[in-house]
Amino acid sequence: MITDVEAATPALCRLQLGSELRQLRLASGLKGAQVVKKLRWSPSKLTRLETGENSSVEPDDVLALCDIYQADAEARERLHGYAVVTRIKRDWWLSREYRPVVNPGLRAFLDLEATATSLQTYESEFVPGLLQTEAYVRAIHQIHQRAREALSAQDLDRTATVRTTRAAVLSRPDTPLKFTAIINEAVLRRAVGQPPVMRDQLAHIVDVVESRPNVRVQVVPFRVGAHAGMEGSFFLFHFPERLALKPMVYLENLSDAWVKRGDSEVERYRDAFTDLQALAPGPQESLSMIKEAIKEH
Structure with missing residues:
Protein backbone atom coordinates (compact mmCIF):
# COMPACT_ATOMS: atom_id res chain seq x y z
CA MET A 1 0.00 0.00 0.00
CA ASP A 91 -2.79 14.35 -13.37
CA TRP A 92 -1.52 16.24 -16.40
CA TRP A 93 -3.92 14.47 -18.81
CA LEU A 94 -6.90 15.73 -16.80
CA SER A 95 -5.91 19.37 -17.16
CA ARG A 96 -8.22 21.79 -18.94
CA GLU A 97 -5.84 21.80 -21.92
CA TYR A 98 -6.10 18.08 -22.69
CA ARG A 99 -9.57 17.26 -21.38
CA PRO A 100 -11.23 17.68 -24.82
CA VAL A 101 -9.22 14.81 -26.34
CA VAL A 102 -8.94 12.43 -23.37
CA ASN A 103 -12.05 10.24 -23.45
CA PRO A 104 -12.92 7.85 -20.57
CA GLY A 105 -11.18 4.91 -22.22
CA LEU A 106 -7.94 6.81 -22.76
CA ARG A 107 -8.13 8.26 -19.25
CA ALA A 108 -8.39 4.77 -17.78
CA PHE A 109 -5.40 3.70 -19.88
CA LEU A 110 -3.29 6.67 -18.77
CA ASP A 111 -4.15 5.99 -15.13
CA LEU A 112 -2.86 2.44 -15.50
CA GLU A 113 0.23 3.44 -17.48
CA ALA A 114 1.23 6.13 -14.97
CA THR A 115 0.89 3.75 -12.02
CA ALA A 116 2.35 0.54 -13.46
CA THR A 117 5.90 -0.66 -12.95
CA SER A 118 5.80 -2.70 -16.14
CA LEU A 119 3.75 -2.80 -19.32
CA GLN A 120 3.70 -5.68 -21.78
CA THR A 121 1.90 -5.12 -25.06
CA TYR A 122 1.24 -6.88 -28.32
CA GLU A 123 0.48 -4.54 -31.24
CA SER A 124 -0.82 -5.93 -34.49
CA GLU A 125 -1.37 -2.75 -36.52
CA PHE A 126 0.42 0.28 -35.05
CA VAL A 127 3.72 1.24 -33.53
CA PRO A 128 3.13 1.11 -29.74
CA GLY A 129 2.00 4.49 -28.43
CA LEU A 130 5.00 4.99 -26.13
CA LEU A 131 7.30 4.70 -29.16
CA GLN A 132 5.35 6.85 -31.63
CA THR A 133 6.74 10.05 -33.13
CA GLU A 134 4.58 13.14 -33.48
CA ALA A 135 4.53 12.83 -37.29
CA TYR A 136 3.36 9.21 -37.04
CA VAL A 137 0.59 10.20 -34.60
CA ARG A 138 -0.63 12.88 -36.99
CA ALA A 139 -0.58 10.47 -39.94
CA ILE A 140 -2.65 7.94 -37.96
CA HIS A 141 -5.28 10.54 -37.13
CA GLN A 142 -5.51 11.71 -40.72
CA ILE A 143 -6.49 8.12 -41.54
CA HIS A 144 -8.89 7.93 -38.60
CA GLN A 145 -10.72 11.04 -39.74
CA ARG A 146 -12.58 8.82 -42.20
CA ALA A 147 -13.79 6.45 -39.49
CA ARG A 148 -14.16 8.81 -36.54
CA GLU A 149 -15.39 12.32 -35.90
CA ALA A 150 -12.94 14.75 -37.48
CA LEU A 151 -10.60 16.54 -35.08
CA SER A 152 -10.04 20.26 -35.26
CA ALA A 153 -6.48 21.42 -35.85
CA GLN A 154 -6.24 22.39 -32.17
CA ASP A 155 -7.49 19.00 -30.98
CA LEU A 156 -5.11 17.22 -33.31
CA ASP A 157 -2.26 19.22 -31.74
CA ARG A 158 -3.52 18.23 -28.29
CA THR A 159 -3.78 14.58 -29.28
CA ALA A 160 -0.24 14.53 -30.63
CA THR A 161 1.05 16.19 -27.46
CA VAL A 162 -0.76 13.72 -25.22
CA ARG A 163 0.69 10.79 -27.16
CA THR A 164 4.28 12.05 -27.08
CA THR A 165 4.12 13.31 -23.48
CA ARG A 166 3.18 9.81 -22.34
CA ALA A 167 6.68 8.65 -23.21
CA ALA A 168 7.96 10.40 -20.06
CA VAL A 169 7.07 7.24 -18.09
CA LEU A 170 10.03 5.54 -19.78
CA SER A 171 12.42 7.98 -18.10
CA ARG A 172 10.76 8.41 -14.69
CA PRO A 173 13.32 9.11 -11.95
CA ASP A 174 14.12 6.00 -9.89
CA THR A 175 11.32 3.85 -11.36
CA PRO A 176 11.17 4.09 -15.16
CA LEU A 177 8.44 1.94 -16.66
CA LYS A 178 9.70 -1.45 -17.80
CA PHE A 179 8.22 -1.62 -21.29
CA THR A 180 8.15 -4.78 -23.39
CA ALA A 181 6.48 -4.57 -26.79
CA ILE A 182 5.89 -7.34 -29.31
CA ILE A 183 4.77 -6.09 -32.70
CA ASN A 184 3.53 -7.76 -35.84
CA GLU A 185 5.85 -7.49 -38.84
CA ALA A 186 2.98 -5.72 -40.63
CA VAL A 187 3.62 -2.70 -38.38
CA LEU A 188 7.05 -2.34 -40.00
CA ARG A 189 5.90 -2.87 -43.57
CA ARG A 190 2.67 -0.88 -43.72
CA ALA A 191 3.23 2.73 -44.77
CA VAL A 192 1.63 5.23 -42.40
CA GLY A 193 2.15 8.66 -43.91
CA GLN A 194 4.87 9.43 -46.42
CA PRO A 195 8.12 7.39 -46.52
CA PRO A 196 10.09 9.92 -44.40
CA VAL A 197 7.49 9.54 -41.64
CA MET A 198 7.99 5.78 -41.53
CA ARG A 199 11.77 5.99 -41.75
CA ASP A 200 11.92 8.44 -38.86
CA GLN A 201 9.41 6.41 -36.86
CA LEU A 202 11.29 3.14 -37.21
CA ALA A 203 14.60 4.86 -36.52
CA HIS A 204 13.07 6.29 -33.34
CA ILE A 205 12.19 2.78 -32.15
CA VAL A 206 15.78 1.70 -32.70
CA ASP A 207 17.13 4.74 -30.85
CA VAL A 208 14.87 4.19 -27.84
CA VAL A 209 15.60 0.47 -27.58
CA GLU A 210 19.35 0.97 -27.92
CA SER A 211 19.47 3.80 -25.37
CA ARG A 212 17.02 2.56 -22.71
CA PRO A 213 17.63 -0.78 -20.98
CA ASN A 214 14.04 -0.74 -19.67
CA VAL A 215 12.63 -0.93 -23.22
CA ARG A 216 12.52 -4.17 -25.20
CA VAL A 217 10.95 -4.73 -28.62
CA GLN A 218 10.43 -7.99 -30.49
CA VAL A 219 8.90 -8.51 -33.91
CA VAL A 220 6.68 -11.44 -34.89
CA PRO A 221 7.67 -12.26 -38.50
CA PHE A 222 5.17 -13.31 -41.13
CA ARG A 223 7.08 -16.56 -41.55
CA VAL A 224 6.00 -17.93 -38.14
CA GLY A 225 2.41 -18.29 -39.34
CA ALA A 226 -0.53 -18.38 -36.92
CA HIS A 227 0.15 -17.14 -33.40
CA ALA A 228 -1.46 -16.20 -30.06
CA GLY A 229 -1.84 -12.51 -30.92
CA MET A 230 -4.07 -12.92 -33.94
CA GLU A 231 -7.23 -12.03 -32.01
CA GLY A 232 -5.98 -8.47 -31.54
CA SER A 233 -3.75 -6.09 -29.63
CA PHE A 234 -3.67 -6.00 -25.84
CA PHE A 235 -1.89 -4.31 -22.94
CA LEU A 236 -0.90 -6.10 -19.74
CA PHE A 237 -0.10 -3.90 -16.73
CA HIS A 238 1.81 -4.91 -13.59
CA PHE A 239 1.94 -2.73 -10.46
CA PRO A 240 4.32 -2.20 -7.53
CA GLU A 241 4.37 -5.08 -5.06
CA ARG A 242 3.57 -2.74 -2.18
CA LEU A 243 0.17 -1.95 -3.70
CA ALA A 244 -2.93 -4.08 -3.45
CA LEU A 245 -3.31 -4.05 -7.23
CA LYS A 246 -3.32 -7.22 -9.28
CA PRO A 247 -2.25 -7.19 -12.95
CA MET A 248 -4.84 -5.77 -15.36
CA VAL A 249 -5.45 -6.04 -19.09
CA TYR A 250 -6.57 -3.15 -21.30
CA LEU A 251 -8.32 -3.76 -24.63
CA GLU A 252 -9.75 -1.33 -27.15
CA ASN A 253 -11.34 -1.13 -30.58
CA LEU A 254 -12.68 1.60 -32.84
CA SER A 255 -15.57 2.50 -30.56
CA ASP A 256 -14.88 1.21 -27.06
CA ALA A 257 -12.30 0.18 -24.44
CA TRP A 258 -12.28 -2.27 -21.53
CA VAL A 259 -10.16 -2.97 -18.47
CA LYS A 260 -10.09 -6.66 -17.54
CA ARG A 261 -9.35 -7.50 -13.89
CA GLY A 262 -10.47 -11.11 -13.53
CA ASP A 263 -7.67 -13.52 -12.62
CA SER A 264 -8.60 -16.02 -15.34
CA GLU A 265 -8.85 -13.32 -18.02
CA VAL A 266 -5.53 -11.77 -17.07
CA GLU A 267 -3.88 -15.19 -16.99
CA ARG A 268 -5.09 -15.85 -20.54
CA TYR A 269 -3.37 -12.74 -21.84
CA ARG A 270 -0.27 -13.38 -19.77
CA ASP A 271 0.01 -16.83 -21.35
CA ALA A 272 -0.52 -15.34 -24.82
CA PHE A 273 2.25 -12.82 -24.24
CA THR A 274 4.62 -15.52 -23.00
CA ASP A 275 3.88 -17.58 -26.13
CA LEU A 276 4.54 -14.56 -28.36
CA GLN A 277 7.84 -13.82 -26.62
CA ALA A 278 8.97 -17.38 -27.23
CA LEU A 279 7.81 -17.32 -30.85
CA ALA A 280 9.34 -13.98 -31.88
CA PRO A 281 13.06 -13.57 -32.59
CA GLY A 282 15.09 -12.02 -29.78
CA PRO A 283 15.64 -8.26 -29.40
CA GLN A 284 18.79 -8.10 -31.51
CA GLU A 285 17.34 -9.98 -34.47
CA SER A 286 14.17 -7.94 -34.12
CA LEU A 287 16.19 -4.71 -34.24
CA SER A 288 17.83 -5.97 -37.40
CA MET A 289 14.38 -6.48 -38.93
CA ILE A 290 13.42 -2.92 -38.02
CA LYS A 291 16.63 -1.52 -39.52
CA GLU A 292 16.00 -3.48 -42.70
CA ALA A 293 12.47 -2.08 -42.88
CA ILE A 294 13.88 1.46 -42.64
CA LYS A 295 15.81 0.84 -45.87
CA GLU A 296 12.68 -0.46 -47.59
CA HIS A 297 10.79 2.75 -46.81
Whole structure:
Protein backbone atom coordinates (compact mmCIF):
# COMPACT_ATOMS: atom_id res chain seq x y z
CA MET A 1 0.00 0.00 0.00
CA ILE A 2 1.06 3.63 -0.41
CA THR A 3 3.26 4.80 2.44
CA ASP A 4 3.36 8.49 1.53
CA VAL A 5 -0.11 9.42 0.37
CA GLU A 6 0.63 13.13 -0.07
CA ALA A 7 3.46 12.38 -2.52
CA ALA A 8 1.38 9.92 -4.53
CA THR A 9 -0.14 10.73 -7.90
CA PRO A 10 -3.93 11.07 -8.17
CA ALA A 11 -3.99 8.16 -10.64
CA LEU A 12 -2.27 5.88 -8.16
CA CYS A 13 -4.59 7.03 -5.35
CA ARG A 14 -7.72 6.38 -7.45
CA LEU A 15 -6.64 2.85 -8.30
CA GLN A 16 -5.40 2.01 -4.82
CA LEU A 17 -8.50 3.48 -3.19
CA GLY A 18 -10.79 1.45 -5.43
CA SER A 19 -8.88 -1.75 -4.80
CA GLU A 20 -8.88 -1.33 -1.01
CA LEU A 21 -12.56 -0.35 -0.89
CA ARG A 22 -13.48 -3.48 -2.82
CA GLN A 23 -11.37 -5.63 -0.48
CA LEU A 24 -13.09 -4.08 2.54
CA ARG A 25 -16.52 -4.75 1.05
CA LEU A 26 -15.69 -8.37 0.30
CA ALA A 27 -14.21 -8.84 3.78
CA SER A 28 -17.41 -7.47 5.29
CA GLY A 29 -19.46 -10.02 3.36
CA LEU A 30 -21.58 -7.35 1.67
CA LYS A 31 -22.69 -7.35 -1.93
CA GLY A 32 -22.63 -4.15 -3.95
CA ALA A 33 -26.43 -4.04 -4.09
CA GLN A 34 -26.61 -4.05 -0.29
CA VAL A 35 -24.12 -1.20 0.01
CA VAL A 36 -25.79 1.10 -2.51
CA LYS A 37 -29.18 0.44 -0.90
CA LYS A 38 -27.85 1.54 2.50
CA LEU A 39 -26.34 4.73 1.04
CA ARG A 40 -29.09 5.37 -1.52
CA TRP A 41 -26.50 5.44 -4.28
CA SER A 42 -26.81 4.25 -7.85
CA PRO A 43 -25.01 0.92 -8.49
CA SER A 44 -22.76 2.65 -11.01
CA LYS A 45 -21.44 5.04 -8.35
CA LEU A 46 -20.01 2.21 -6.26
CA THR A 47 -18.67 0.48 -9.37
CA ARG A 48 -16.84 3.63 -10.46
CA LEU A 49 -15.31 4.01 -7.01
CA GLU A 50 -14.11 0.40 -6.89
CA THR A 51 -12.61 0.55 -10.38
CA GLY A 52 -11.00 3.99 -9.95
CA GLU A 53 -12.99 5.53 -12.78
CA ASN A 54 -13.84 8.85 -11.11
CA SER A 55 -11.53 11.78 -11.80
CA SER A 56 -11.92 12.78 -8.15
CA VAL A 57 -13.50 11.15 -5.13
CA GLU A 58 -15.51 12.79 -2.37
CA PRO A 59 -13.81 12.11 0.99
CA ASP A 60 -17.22 11.95 2.69
CA ASP A 61 -18.25 9.12 0.35
CA VAL A 62 -15.18 7.17 1.38
CA LEU A 63 -15.86 7.71 5.08
CA ALA A 64 -19.46 6.56 4.58
CA LEU A 65 -18.18 3.32 3.08
CA CYS A 66 -15.67 2.92 5.90
CA ASP A 67 -18.54 3.18 8.38
CA ILE A 68 -20.49 0.44 6.63
CA TYR A 69 -17.42 -1.80 6.33
CA GLN A 70 -16.37 -1.07 9.94
CA ALA A 71 -12.87 -0.14 8.81
CA ASP A 72 -10.35 0.53 11.56
CA ALA A 73 -8.97 3.99 12.26
CA GLU A 74 -5.75 3.43 10.28
CA ALA A 75 -7.63 2.32 7.16
CA ARG A 76 -10.10 5.21 7.47
CA GLU A 77 -7.28 7.74 7.63
CA ARG A 78 -5.41 6.19 4.70
CA LEU A 79 -8.45 5.91 2.43
CA HIS A 80 -9.58 9.42 3.32
CA GLY A 81 -6.07 10.59 2.36
CA TYR A 82 -6.35 8.93 -1.04
CA ALA A 83 -9.64 10.70 -1.69
CA VAL A 84 -8.22 14.07 -0.63
CA VAL A 85 -5.34 13.71 -3.09
CA THR A 86 -7.79 13.14 -5.95
CA ARG A 87 -9.60 16.35 -4.95
CA ILE A 88 -6.60 18.67 -4.62
CA LYS A 89 -4.27 17.36 -7.34
CA ARG A 90 -4.70 16.64 -11.05
CA ASP A 91 -2.79 14.35 -13.37
CA TRP A 92 -1.52 16.24 -16.40
CA TRP A 93 -3.92 14.47 -18.81
CA LEU A 94 -6.90 15.73 -16.80
CA SER A 95 -5.91 19.37 -17.16
CA ARG A 96 -8.22 21.79 -18.94
CA GLU A 97 -5.84 21.80 -21.92
CA TYR A 98 -6.10 18.08 -22.69
CA ARG A 99 -9.57 17.26 -21.38
CA PRO A 100 -11.23 17.68 -24.82
CA VAL A 101 -9.22 14.81 -26.34
CA VAL A 102 -8.94 12.43 -23.37
CA ASN A 103 -12.05 10.24 -23.45
CA PRO A 104 -12.92 7.85 -20.57
CA GLY A 105 -11.18 4.91 -22.22
CA LEU A 106 -7.94 6.81 -22.76
CA ARG A 107 -8.13 8.26 -19.25
CA ALA A 108 -8.39 4.77 -17.78
CA PHE A 109 -5.40 3.70 -19.88
CA LEU A 110 -3.29 6.67 -18.77
CA ASP A 111 -4.15 5.99 -15.13
CA LEU A 112 -2.86 2.44 -15.50
CA GLU A 113 0.23 3.44 -17.48
CA ALA A 114 1.23 6.13 -14.97
CA THR A 115 0.89 3.75 -12.02
CA ALA A 116 2.35 0.54 -13.46
CA THR A 117 5.90 -0.66 -12.95
CA SER A 118 5.80 -2.70 -16.14
CA LEU A 119 3.75 -2.80 -19.32
CA GLN A 120 3.70 -5.68 -21.78
CA THR A 121 1.90 -5.12 -25.06
CA TYR A 122 1.24 -6.88 -28.32
CA GLU A 123 0.48 -4.54 -31.24
CA SER A 124 -0.82 -5.93 -34.49
CA GLU A 125 -1.37 -2.75 -36.52
CA PHE A 126 0.42 0.28 -35.05
CA VAL A 127 3.72 1.24 -33.53
CA PRO A 128 3.13 1.11 -29.74
CA GLY A 129 2.00 4.49 -28.43
CA LEU A 130 5.00 4.99 -26.13
CA LEU A 131 7.30 4.70 -29.16
CA GLN A 132 5.35 6.85 -31.63
CA THR A 133 6.74 10.05 -33.13
CA GLU A 134 4.58 13.14 -33.48
CA ALA A 135 4.53 12.83 -37.29
CA TYR A 136 3.36 9.21 -37.04
CA VAL A 137 0.59 10.20 -34.60
CA ARG A 138 -0.63 12.88 -36.99
CA ALA A 139 -0.58 10.47 -39.94
CA ILE A 140 -2.65 7.94 -37.96
CA HIS A 141 -5.28 10.54 -37.13
CA GLN A 142 -5.51 11.71 -40.72
CA ILE A 143 -6.49 8.12 -41.54
CA HIS A 144 -8.89 7.93 -38.60
CA GLN A 145 -10.72 11.04 -39.74
CA ARG A 146 -12.58 8.82 -42.20
CA ALA A 147 -13.79 6.45 -39.49
CA ARG A 148 -14.16 8.81 -36.54
CA GLU A 149 -15.39 12.32 -35.90
CA ALA A 150 -12.94 14.75 -37.48
CA LEU A 151 -10.60 16.54 -35.08
CA SER A 152 -10.04 20.26 -35.26
CA ALA A 153 -6.48 21.42 -35.85
CA GLN A 154 -6.24 22.39 -32.17
CA ASP A 155 -7.49 19.00 -30.98
CA LEU A 156 -5.11 17.22 -33.31
CA ASP A 157 -2.26 19.22 -31.74
CA ARG A 158 -3.52 18.23 -28.29
CA THR A 159 -3.78 14.58 -29.28
CA ALA A 160 -0.24 14.53 -30.63
CA THR A 161 1.05 16.19 -27.46
CA VAL A 162 -0.76 13.72 -25.22
CA ARG A 163 0.69 10.79 -27.16
CA THR A 164 4.28 12.05 -27.08
CA THR A 165 4.12 13.31 -23.48
CA ARG A 166 3.18 9.81 -22.34
CA ALA A 167 6.68 8.65 -23.21
CA ALA A 168 7.96 10.40 -20.06
CA VAL A 169 7.07 7.24 -18.09
CA LEU A 170 10.03 5.54 -19.78
CA SER A 171 12.42 7.98 -18.10
CA ARG A 172 10.76 8.41 -14.69
CA PRO A 173 13.32 9.11 -11.95
CA ASP A 174 14.12 6.00 -9.89
CA THR A 175 11.32 3.85 -11.36
CA PRO A 176 11.17 4.09 -15.16
CA LEU A 177 8.44 1.94 -16.66
CA LYS A 178 9.70 -1.45 -17.80
CA PHE A 179 8.22 -1.62 -21.29
CA THR A 180 8.15 -4.78 -23.39
CA ALA A 181 6.48 -4.57 -26.79
CA ILE A 182 5.89 -7.34 -29.31
CA ILE A 183 4.77 -6.09 -32.70
CA ASN A 184 3.53 -7.76 -35.84
CA GLU A 185 5.85 -7.49 -38.84
CA ALA A 186 2.98 -5.72 -40.63
CA VAL A 187 3.62 -2.70 -38.38
CA LEU A 188 7.05 -2.34 -40.00
CA ARG A 189 5.90 -2.87 -43.57
CA ARG A 190 2.67 -0.88 -43.72
CA ALA A 191 3.23 2.73 -44.77
CA VAL A 192 1.63 5.23 -42.40
CA GLY A 193 2.15 8.66 -43.91
CA GLN A 194 4.87 9.43 -46.42
CA PRO A 195 8.12 7.39 -46.52
CA PRO A 196 10.09 9.92 -44.40
CA VAL A 197 7.49 9.54 -41.64
CA MET A 198 7.99 5.78 -41.53
CA ARG A 199 11.77 5.99 -41.75
CA ASP A 200 11.92 8.44 -38.86
CA GLN A 201 9.41 6.41 -36.86
CA LEU A 202 11.29 3.14 -37.21
CA ALA A 203 14.60 4.86 -36.52
CA HIS A 204 13.07 6.29 -33.34
CA ILE A 205 12.19 2.78 -32.15
CA VAL A 206 15.78 1.70 -32.70
CA ASP A 207 17.13 4.74 -30.85
CA VAL A 208 14.87 4.19 -27.84
CA VAL A 209 15.60 0.47 -27.58
CA GLU A 210 19.35 0.97 -27.92
CA SER A 211 19.47 3.80 -25.37
CA ARG A 212 17.02 2.56 -22.71
CA PRO A 213 17.63 -0.78 -20.98
CA ASN A 214 14.04 -0.74 -19.67
CA VAL A 215 12.63 -0.93 -23.22
CA ARG A 216 12.52 -4.17 -25.20
CA VAL A 217 10.95 -4.73 -28.62
CA GLN A 218 10.43 -7.99 -30.49
CA VAL A 219 8.90 -8.51 -33.91
CA VAL A 220 6.68 -11.44 -34.89
CA PRO A 221 7.67 -12.26 -38.50
CA PHE A 222 5.17 -13.31 -41.13
CA ARG A 223 7.08 -16.56 -41.55
CA VAL A 224 6.00 -17.93 -38.14
CA GLY A 225 2.41 -18.29 -39.34
CA ALA A 226 -0.53 -18.38 -36.92
CA HIS A 227 0.15 -17.14 -33.40
CA ALA A 228 -1.46 -16.20 -30.06
CA GLY A 229 -1.84 -12.51 -30.92
CA MET A 230 -4.07 -12.92 -33.94
CA GLU A 231 -7.23 -12.03 -32.01
CA GLY A 232 -5.98 -8.47 -31.54
CA SER A 233 -3.75 -6.09 -29.63
CA PHE A 234 -3.67 -6.00 -25.84
CA PHE A 235 -1.89 -4.31 -22.94
CA LEU A 236 -0.90 -6.10 -19.74
CA PHE A 237 -0.10 -3.90 -16.73
CA HIS A 238 1.81 -4.91 -13.59
CA PHE A 239 1.94 -2.73 -10.46
CA PRO A 240 4.32 -2.20 -7.53
CA GLU A 241 4.37 -5.08 -5.06
CA ARG A 242 3.57 -2.74 -2.18
CA LEU A 243 0.17 -1.95 -3.70
CA ALA A 244 -2.93 -4.08 -3.45
CA LEU A 245 -3.31 -4.05 -7.23
CA LYS A 246 -3.32 -7.22 -9.28
CA PRO A 247 -2.25 -7.19 -12.95
CA MET A 248 -4.84 -5.77 -15.36
CA VAL A 249 -5.45 -6.04 -19.09
CA TYR A 250 -6.57 -3.15 -21.30
CA LEU A 251 -8.32 -3.76 -24.63
CA GLU A 252 -9.75 -1.33 -27.15
CA ASN A 253 -11.34 -1.13 -30.58
CA LEU A 254 -12.68 1.60 -32.84
CA SER A 255 -15.57 2.50 -30.56
CA ASP A 256 -14.88 1.21 -27.06
CA ALA A 257 -12.30 0.18 -24.44
CA TRP A 258 -12.28 -2.27 -21.53
CA VAL A 259 -10.16 -2.97 -18.47
CA LYS A 260 -10.09 -6.66 -17.54
CA ARG A 261 -9.35 -7.50 -13.89
CA GLY A 262 -10.47 -11.11 -13.53
CA ASP A 263 -7.67 -13.52 -12.62
CA SER A 264 -8.60 -16.02 -15.34
CA GLU A 265 -8.85 -13.32 -18.02
CA VAL A 266 -5.53 -11.77 -17.07
CA GLU A 267 -3.88 -15.19 -16.99
CA ARG A 268 -5.09 -15.85 -20.54
CA TYR A 269 -3.37 -12.74 -21.84
CA ARG A 270 -0.27 -13.38 -19.77
CA ASP A 271 0.01 -16.83 -21.35
CA ALA A 272 -0.52 -15.34 -24.82
CA PHE A 273 2.25 -12.82 -24.24
CA THR A 274 4.62 -15.52 -23.00
CA ASP A 275 3.88 -17.58 -26.13
CA LEU A 276 4.54 -14.56 -28.36
CA GLN A 277 7.84 -13.82 -26.62
CA ALA A 278 8.97 -17.38 -27.23
CA LEU A 279 7.81 -17.32 -30.85
CA ALA A 280 9.34 -13.98 -31.88
CA PRO A 281 13.06 -13.57 -32.59
CA GLY A 282 15.09 -12.02 -29.78
CA PRO A 283 15.64 -8.26 -29.40
CA GLN A 284 18.79 -8.10 -31.51
CA GLU A 285 17.34 -9.98 -34.47
CA SER A 286 14.17 -7.94 -34.12
CA LEU A 287 16.19 -4.71 -34.24
CA SER A 288 17.83 -5.97 -37.40
CA MET A 289 14.38 -6.48 -38.93
CA ILE A 290 13.42 -2.92 -38.02
CA LYS A 291 16.63 -1.52 -39.52
CA GLU A 292 16.00 -3.48 -42.70
CA ALA A 293 12.47 -2.08 -42.88
CA ILE A 294 13.88 1.46 -42.64
CA LYS A 295 15.81 0.84 -45.87
CA GLU A 296 12.68 -0.46 -47.59
CA HIS A 297 10.79 2.75 -46.81
